[in-house]
Amino acid sequence: MxxxxxxxxxxxxxxxxxxxxxxxxxxxxxxxxxxxxxxxDLQQLSYSEEWMRLLHYKKKLFYQNKFESEVDGKDFFLDSNGKFDPYLELQANVRNFSNSNVSVNANLRCRFPARYKWLKSKGVLVLRDHLNVAQDLECEKYHAFLERMRAESVSVVFSSYYLNNPASAFGHTFLRLNKRKNRQGIASRAEELLDYAINFGADITSSNPIIYALGGLSGYFKGTFSAIPYYYKIREYNDYESRDLISYELNLSADELERLLDHIWEVGNTYLDYYFLGENCSYHILTLLEAAKVDLKLTQNLPFYVIPSDTIKELFLNKGLVRSVSFRPSAYTRFYNSVATLSDFEKSILKEILKSNNPYLLDKNEYTFLEQSSKVKILDASLDYFDFKFFKKLLKEDKEILILKAPYLLKRGEMAVVSPVNKIDQKIDESKLPHNGHGSRRLGLSMGRDDKRSSFLQFEYKSALHDILDRVDGYPRNVSLKIGVVNFRMNLNSNNFHLNKLQLFDILSLAPVDQFMIRPSWSASLGYKRIVDRSSLSLSLIGMDGGMGISFSFFSDRAVIYGLVDLDFSVLLSKQRAFMPGIGPIIGLKFDFIEGRISAKLSHQIIRYYKNFNTTNPLNIYSSIFELRWNLMDNFALSAEINSNLKNNEYLLAGFYYF
Amino acid sequence: MKIFLKFFVILSFSIAANSAEKQFGVGGCGLGSLMMGKDGNQVLAITTNGTGTQTFGISSGTSNCVPDKKIKKKGLSGVSRSEEIKGLVEGNQTATLNDLAKGSGEIIWTISDVYNCEDPLELGEELQKNYKKIVPKVDIDATELSSNIDKVISKSDVLSNSCPNL
Known part of the structure; x- marks a missing residue:
């Protein structure tokens, strides 16, 4: 033609x-x-991994080709149906970023820098030169944000388990943007205070615990990102709640880091519905990283509930992603690290000073032979003691405590000797790192037999997290935190299959007292259980029980002995339903050898139930349990268990698989 | 079923009563203000910074104490070094007092970094020497504390040479 x-x-x-x-x-x-x-091209582009991740699209369950973004703020999308349609949204973005109106366009670029840069790199925008200039002029806020962050690298920070608060019992994770430093520091992690933390959390709008729990499960609360100085996180977790902080520094290229910051800015200005189980704090830290580095696979293998320590393990499944690990001890750990540098004699002086509340005791004649460095260590330990014991009061500037602590500070200042860095604080304790822990879910299969010669099979599934006898690496010592336990039994003689135990939670927290600290030990559980009374009749109970008591440790924490008083609020599930309040003592002994590879627990409980509050004819239930565990491999264990109730004994052999 | 319902209601009320007991007001500035709200809701503690009304960039100021107006006017990067120290001291008052008395520690390393000092140990010695001057009373507030630190550093002959950002 x-x-x-x-x-x-x-x-x-x-x-x-x-x-x-x-x-x-x-x-x-x-x-x-x-x-x-x-x-x-655009259609193909709109289903690319990059676009999916930048807009947080996830494939909808049960649909072949439907998507939904996890972002819920409408301002995040340029198309009114953008939340559900990646293609429409991409078209709208291309259209708007190509808009020739300078101020409209520049505003948009400042709002979505990661999107803009990516679309531009794909060559799908119609750009005019004067707009590039305009962008630099208009993005004042965004550049101020970048300047404030001055990020050189990024870490994922894990804040360890905190049993005293249900929301933090599983730990927490957030991002830390590591700031470029002026000079090389003195200690390995000095000067990290000015780093910024990027946290994803729920804006809780109700103090009613029921709304809190139900709302948290159903996504009622808005989740937002915040950027605050890292030292607030340190004070909150390290000091206020006494939790260790573990930082995993990531290997990101300069481009990936830039994209991460761009993307943090994009989602930082909107909100995502917060789900405690799935789309929670730890989950969205991973989706940020996935958006920044497209070859990462972090969220694909997670179950429908996301446990912070599991997300740390996901980091390690991506080879080469974790560059280094650093450990920041809690106020509690710091105090015991300080005590560890003291001799027995120095410890006794520390105790004497704390007891009499007089740091000037060090000037006494009988201590003149003490070296100055030794006095410094004692006083530094006493300051750590205050910070751990009274942090909440110190934070609220409670005058009483300030007055109590002032002479210690004054005395320490007068000594005119600079404290050395405590080397133990700098050391990384591998056994405390969460990625070294066993899998958080556990599947158990047991063979059992009782004195009456009936044999049974037992299946048990634990959704989370740790049993006191499980391999302890990466988990808190002397603690059981079991969530979602289902236990079925099949009697092999009668082929009778029944539910044996169903627990929403089952917690045992042993905090042995020592010469410096007296703390309670406690237990709590909620669920369905079966008990056997004197006439060998099996009773089904549903309800909650809780215990409070004390524990002591021996042989450098290898053995712990404990005693609790347990209160049970249960309902008897039988033809005549009845309240079954009960009370009684529990005593127990737990020990472990070879770094927790072999552990055992012996416990004995007597509980007296008053059916419908009737005190004349109480029902006494006795139960003794002995369990011996061999944590054979990282994720496999063998167990032997004996359960006794005075009339009958059960003997079980079990294999546990952690995943 | 009724018995369950009763049980549940009693249980939930007891929890509710327990959590209602721990209410504190939110106000003031510094770490305390961020934490008080949190302490008021021990069970609800997820985040310390759910202001929601401010934009992301602005809510990332040093602490509640640097006024928004100032940030808006000067831009976040316009926060001066002494204001940065003030934010640091406000957020870390307990640790600051400890470090001043010990003559070493993270707060001192950080101040040293902000002022770009050659020798953090020297800074530590100087601050420890002046402990009584910096902390003249028990219930000193963060503003006074940080301005006293500033004064000692800027008046010191030793430090004025070795801390170029002063």
Whole structure:
């Protein structure tokens, strides 16, 4: 066709305006063709991994080709149906980023820098030069944010388990943007105070615990990102709640880090519905990282509930992602690290000082032979003691405590010796790192037999997290935190299959007292259980029980002995339903060898139930349990168990698999 | 079923009563203000910074104590070094007092970094020497504390040479 036209022109047989019309036609056809190509590209682009992750799209369950973004703020999308349609949203973005109105366009770029840069790199935007200049002029807030962060690298920080608060019992994670430093520091983690923490949390709008629990499960609360100085997180977790902080520094390239910051800015200005189980604090830390580095696979293998320590393990499944690990001891750990540097004699002086509340005791004649460095260590330990014991009061600037602590500070200042860095504080205790822990879910299969010669099989599933006898690495010592336990039994003689135990939670927290600290030990559980009374009748109970008591440790924490008083508020599930309040003591002994590879627990409980509060004819239930565990491999254990109730004994052999 | 319901109601009321007991007001500035709200809701503690009304960039100021107006006017990067120290001291008052008395520690390393000092140990010695001057009374507030630190550092002949950012 083209050659014909050329021939026609050449022959000058047609008029010039006709030629123009023909050229216009050709151009239009070509344009139309390229538009088709363009559209095809855009559609493909809109289902690319990069776009999916930048907009937080997830494939909808039970649908072949439907998507939904986990972001819930409407301002995050440029198309009104953008939350559900990646293609429409991409089209809207291309259209708007190509808008020739300078201020509209610049505002948009400042709002969504990661999207803009990515679309630009894909060559799908129609750009005019003057807009590039405008962007730099207008993004004042965003650049101020970047300048404030001055990020050099990024870490995922794990805040260890905190049993005193149900929301933090499983730990917590957040991002830390590591700031460029002026100079090389003195200690390995000095000067990290000015780093910034990026935290995802729920904006809790109700103090009613029921609304809190139900709302948290159903996504009623809005989840938002916040950027606050890291030292607030340190004070909150390290000091206020006495939890160790473990930082995993990631290997991101400069481009990936830039994209991460851009994307943090994008989601930082909107909200995502917060689900305690799934889309929680730890989950969305991972989705941020996935958006920044597309070859990461962090959220794909997680179950429908996301446990912070599991997300740390996901980091390690991506080879080469974790560059280094650092450990920041809690106020509690710091105090015991300080005590560990003291000799027995120095410890006794520390105790004497704390007891008499007089740091000037060090000036007594009988201590003149003490080296100055030794006095410094004692006083430093006493300051750590205050910080751990009275942090909440110190924080509220409680005058009583300030007055109590002032002479210690004054005395320490007068000594005019600079404290050395405590080397133990700098050391990383591998056994405390969460990624070294066993899998958080456990599947158990047991074979059992009792004195009456009936044999049974027992299946048990534990959704989370740790049993006191499980391998202890990465988990708190002397603690059981079991959530979602289902236990079935099948009697092999009668082929009778029944539910044996169903627990929403079952917690045992042993905090052995020592010469410096007296703390309670406690237990709590909620669920369904079966008990056997004197006439060997099996009773089904549903309800809650809780115990409070004390524990002591021996042989450098290898053995713990405990005693609790247990209160049970249960309902008897039988034809005549009845309240079954009960009370009684529990005593127990727990010990372990070879770094927790072999552990055992012996416990004995007597509980007296008063059916319908009737005190005349109480029901006494006795139960003794002995369990011996061999944590054979990282994620596999063998167990032997004996349960006794005075009338009958059960013997069980079990295998446990952690995943 | 009724018995369950009763049980549940009693249980939930007892928890509710327990959590209602721990209410504190939110106000003031510094770490305390962020934490008080948290302490008021021990069970609800998830985040310390759920202001929601401010934009992301602005809520990332040093602490509640640097006024928004100032940040808006000067931009976040416009916060001066002594204001940065003030934010640090406000958020870490307990640790600051400890470090001043010990003559070493993270707060001192950080101040040293902000002022770009050559020798953090020297800074520590100087601050420890002046402990009584910096902390003249027990219930000193963060503003006074940080301005006293500033004064000691800027008046010191030793430090004025070795801390170029002063």
């Amino acid at each position: 083209f050659s014909q036209i050329v021939a026609l022109i050449y022959k000058k047989k047609i008029k010039s305006h006709l030629i123009l019309a023909l050229i216009a036609l050709i151009v239009l056809t070509a344009l139309n063709f390229s538009q088709h190509l363009f559209a095809f």
